[in-house]
Amino acid sequence: MSRVNIGLIGLGTVGGGVVKVLRENSDIFIKKIAVRDINKKRNIENLDPNLLTTNPYEIVEDPDIDIVVEVIGGIEPAFELLKKAIKNKKHIVTANKELLAKKGEELFNLANENNVVILYEAAIAGGIPIITPIKTTLAGNKIDKIAAILNGTTNYILTKMEESNVSYEEVLKEAQQLGYAEADPTGDVEGYDSAYKIATLGTIALNKKIDINKIHREGITKISANDMKFADELGYKIKLIALAELKKDGQVDVRVHPMLVPNTNILSTINDVTNAILLEGHPVGKVMFAGPGAGEMPTASSVVGDIIAIQKEINEENPLPMMKCTHKIKAEQTDIEETENKYYISITAANIPGVIGTIGEICGRHRINLASVLQKGVCKEDFAQIVVITETSKESDIQNAISELKNNNRIVKINNLIRVME
């Protein structure tokens, strides 16, 4: 096996992990590491200061470097650097989900033109092997559906809310103190991170190019302690789910939003920062992958797996043919209005006889059947708390019913509307 030289762009959490893991591997040599601040104190023992540079072009233009490992994240300068590296015939290993979701097509085309590969196992679900299994063991399958928990921060927050029955705000603060959530948590809690990942994962699995801008996305900030409690009583957990489904009409339904997951579904058992991906395909049936979705060492595991894969084939005429990103047809993405779901609706209503009848009547007029209705007793003053689970209904019908409910004088407030997994 040939010894390879790698150049590392970025020495944050993941980069540090990569350095630590590669030390135990004598065939892979880190030639240069690009950092923003050479003098920053880092938690890496015996780091040779001569490896460091503040100029990443020293890496992407170095003819001795075979593989460029990019772990800085974000669009720029990563995009410009990787384009340059690819043009210089370097293979790429990246953990950059945002870049793949927004610029993946351009990068993969450029890589194909230059006969190099881009591997990115670490970008989707951290340490969990998922891209490679789809492209190898499952290569004979037609995958129809993915339902996944792809963001550890939100899964941690939801798990703690459920366990302790406290508010979102309270748990977020705790997660920030523990380093599980960033100071500005928007990317995680509003579902952007999950959307980047499902865009790339869905494109690979369903074999159609998914447009990140057409993914319906809702975060977890509106989930209340009450929603958690009611879901639990009804036999569900609330999870932030990334979905990608190839519909019978050929459309692709891709979205990220909270869902009530039945306790009988294995995704309901995935707690804390763990990630999980449930795939359905033919002929395999249902397969699940679960594990650490982020963190220094798990992510480094996937980065190093990709580096070793390239290393073993670097002198072949046609390296890693299974890993090439072949041209894909653009997905026709389903509009959220056109989707069909079961729904959980939490309603505060006037505590007067017949109010459940009113809710049922309005829903019925919009072709929505109710599967169960819970009256959760009287809250303050004369208000009743009512929780409804519907049968499968059209999103547009639900939205119309919600509008009408909001305008009804017996209804005080629609507290939340959450989709329910079958």
Added chain:
Amino acid sequence: MSRVNIGLIGLGTVGGGVVKVLRENSDIFIKKIAVRDINKKRNIENLDPNLLTTNPYEIVEDPDIDIVVEVIGGIEPAFELLKKAIKNKKHIVTANKELLAKKGEELFNLANENNVVILYEAAIAGGIPIITPIKTTLAGNKIDKIAAILNGTTNYILTKMEESNVSYEEVLKEAQQLGYAEADPTGDVEGYDSAYKIATLGTIALNKKIDINKIHREGITKISANDMKFADELGYKIKLIALAELKKDGQVDVRVHPMLVPNTNILSTINDVTNAILLEGHPVGKVMFAGPGAGEMPTASSVVGDIIAIQKEINEENPLPMMKCTHKIKAEQTDIEETENKYYISITAANIPGVIGTIGEICGRHRINLASVLQKGVCKEDFAQIVVITETSKESDIQNAISELKNNNRIVKINNLIRVME
């Protein structure tokens, strides 16, 4: 990509699935299928009778065949046929766990000499991608531990026993009627099937050659409806677990036996014929893979994945270097007597005061601490049913304590001894 010719040895459940899946793939051509009985009625539409032969040597000696797919199972004639095929420079795809466990070393050495590969994703856990992820994405890891449910038949039986609280014998009969268990269920229910699989899986994951003959193996035939009920009350499920662990002293502890799995462990949620593999490694941490462990289509999924992997690289100078089976050091396997475990002990005792004290005293003398003791009330006559969970203890101490308990006149019977997962 080059078109490849495959020869299929065996046209049972898995072979039929492979034919069906490959029909949808125009680059892979089935040239010949060896069967025992050409005239047998088969559930495969439009099967060209000219493909069939009763002489498998027509396949292993055909110079036009690139890949031999073996799905007959058992040692002979599979072993002789595959050796011949390898010497004729054919790549091998096999689902034969028994052959790999007993003759793997010889076959892999022969394949290396002949510069061909043997792929066997379908032999371990059916449709679940596990061998490829270990050899690719997780290649940078040192894997320390595997705990797995690798046999669908026994998991189905245990799940039904737990759900309906009926006896092993009753559920076995039902499983046989449904086709989930064979007429002679020994291979499954006595743990042979799981032992074959963990021998190969452990060898790959822990990177040490495991001797199938040194694997401690116990089946599920002694599990009673009472054990299920008591386990449930204590917060456990009973599963047939295949373990392989690299100990700190370098020994490898490999065994197959029933275990009480805590409800908090994800393996406890794996029901019916589903299989699951929980891996622990550095740097990745814990990763789980779950899915269909057997069946026509899931197994065909893995067989076809392997065929495609070979097809994509068949003209390379050095095909599939990551999939080669490199020479491994022989594992020094831990004797079951030397292992340490927690234990569940179900005891029928005389219903007289102080009998729990007697049990505690005998255990204590053998360095066994009791974590919990449940008196399950009086059974018929004057007998009490007592269930004990111990702290971590040495197997030899437990066996000595059990002998002494059996000889004590206050103890009527030791009903069962089952190890408990931490």
